Amino acid sequence: MNAQKSFSGLFAAIAAAIVCSAFGVVASADPGPAGAKLEPLGPVPVPADNPMTPEKIELGRMLYFDPRLSGDSSLSCAKCHDPSKGFSNGVQLSDAYPGTKHWRHVPTVLNAAYAKFQFWDGRADSLEAQAVGPIAAPIEMNQNYTHLVEKLSGIPHYRDQFKKVFNSDVTMDNLAKAIAAFERTIVSKPGKVDKYLSGDKSALTDSEKRGMELFTGKANCIACHHGALLTDNEFHTTGVPEIEPLQKEADRIATRHFFATDQKYPNPRSVDADYGREFITKSQSDRGKFKTPSLRELKYTAPYMHNGAFETLEDVIEFYMKGGGDHKNKDALLKPFDLTDQEFDDLLAFLEALSSPTPITAEKPAELPKKSDGTL
Ligand code: HEC
Ligand code: HEC
Known part of the structure; x- marks a missing residue:
């Protein structure tokens, strides 16, 4: 493992920031609506x-x-x-x-x-x-x-x-x-999208390129999913639907009330849904907000969303095509849009291109260390 070499701290991070902004010039060929753009992965x-x-x-x-x-x-x-x-x-x-x-x-x-x-x-x-x-x-x-x-x-x-x-x-x-x-060693390696953003226009297939255009254009995913990790590091209400086990199973409801109590949320037993960011800030304007997740390696991390509501990326795209779910706090950036079958496949192909060709993994230690009496 040469992790030390490849992630040698701040120095590399600063160098990368300079390199990334240089790549940014290339990437700005595909500007997002708010000037947000995709960037290649740095250290x-x-x-x-x-x-x-x-x-x-x-x-x-x-x-x-x-x-x-x-x-x-x-x-x-x-x-x-x-x-x-x-x-x-x-x-x-x-x-x-x-x-x-x-x-x-x-x-x-x-x-x-x-x-x-x-x-x-x-x-x-x-x-x-x-x-x-x-x-x-x-x-x-x-x-x-x-x-x-x-x-x-x-x-x-x-x-x-x-x-x-x-x-x-x-x-x-x-x-x-x-x-x-x-x-910090469990990270993606730069892949085909990074190559493309760094100037190698042959790194993506035509379908993946069209998918990227939809992502940064008509589908407006870029508004929240941008930068090297495809996240704005912000919180938004998208209105992901509630799932049944969280409404019906007493032990899960108890967990929700416990969490609210633990966060010193007022009237914790009245909490009837996952309020997300509001539990932390106690501000009602944060109700239903969750962190914008990275979109790298999605191929290996289904199901999706804070409650695993969606089994596939197709489900996720359909959700966004409807302009997200129902929520009084729903983000104004989410608006319904149409995709032809071809466009749907293209957007999916781009999302899939953000995953490594083979899963990233980590080796389990051959054996765990024993106690002083020789037992595990
Ligand atoms: C308004 C900001 C916003 C926009 C626009 C947006 N997303 Fe998201 N996205 C989020 C947030 C926030 C979540 C997490 C929601 C949750 O867990 O309830 C999310 C979750 C996801 C996930 C699940 C990832 C995971 O690991 O669970 C995928 C996939 C995704 N978005 C793809 C897209 C695509 C594709 C588009 C464009 C069609 C898009 N998003 C547009 C904010 C946004
Ligand atoms: C019983 C299952 C469970 C165990 C054990 C567990 N986690 Fe988690 N982990 C979760 C869940 C669920 C969340 C999300 C909780 C939330 O958002 O409130 C999470 C969140 C995280 C996150 C945040 C990731 C992100 O994108 O926000 C990291 C990092 C993490 N865990 C690392 C660890 C480490 C390290 C350990 C061992 C010390 C650990 N977890 C043990 C279930 C578990």
Whole structure:
């Protein structure tokens, strides 16, 4: 793994920013309606206080696959963000801690390293801040931090690796840093769309090119999905329909009320839907807003949206053709549009061209480190 070399921190990020703006000139051949444009993928940004090293990435990988991070040792990060399922779980709603039920779709970890906000409602602003969330969450890993630190300190390999990588004992801060460093390796490589945007006009088929024109033109996807990751890093209400399990299943409704309570949302038991960003800002104008997700690697991450409402990309396109769903806060940028069958196929071909030809994956460690008594 030469991750250190290819993602060597701020320096590379600055160089890339210069290169990207140079490419931007090329890409501006396809300007979006608001001047928004598509850009080729640059190197992953690495925070100055968490540089990547091969040892840290390896420690992060070990922790990512270790179910002992959860209270009952049944759930690792990889259980819900499964490398063989596009780093999501392939079904509508997330797995959950035994005895509870989840209420949101698992967003992929792929390219999360590029995102300004983490979670559908953007409540974390870095991978480091995000990683400790699921560990304590009663509906996810339901683990106590103090207990976890002691548990991992009783595993000689972890004790040694924290010493080696961070020159420290096992701490939650450093555990988060190691996992985040590993996640920064779970990213797309520049693909055919990047080649095209960098000037190689033969990189896309005619259908994919027409699809890109629709994306940046008539279908106006570019208004929200732009830049290298095809996201504006903002929140919008698109009016994705509610799904039945969230209306009917008592355990999922309990989870919604629990989440609202946990976010100190007023009258949490009156909350009858996923209010998205409003739970964080408490501002009614944010009701129904969710983070604009990246559109890279969609081929491997179905189903789609915060509640997994849509099984296929065809369903997603049909939703947008109707101008999105019903919601009093629906974004004015969403307007109905028509596509001929050919145009529909072209737009789909462009969306598919944003995925790597083969799935990006991550290798599970051959074995997990044993405790000092020799057991797992
Ligand atoms: C029980 C399933 C489950 C487990 C275990 C789990 N996650 Fe998640 N993860 C989710 C769900 C569901 C969300 C979205 C929650 C939300 O938006 O409120 C999420 C969100 C995320 C995100 C944000 C991605 C984005 O695009 O917003 C990252 C990154 C992430 N998880 C990494 C991890 C890491 C690292 C671990 C292990 C420490 C982990 N997850 C454990 C289910 C899980
Ligand atoms: C007004 C801003 C906006 C516009 C315009 C827009 N989107 Fe989105 N898109 C979003 C938001 C926000 C979400 C997440 C919604 C949710 O989870 O409820 C999303 C989700 C998606 C997803 C699901 C991705 C995933 O990982 O779950 C796809 C695919 C998508 N959009 C494609 C498109 C296409 C194609 C167009 C043009 C036809 C388009 N979008 C136009 C804001 C927008």
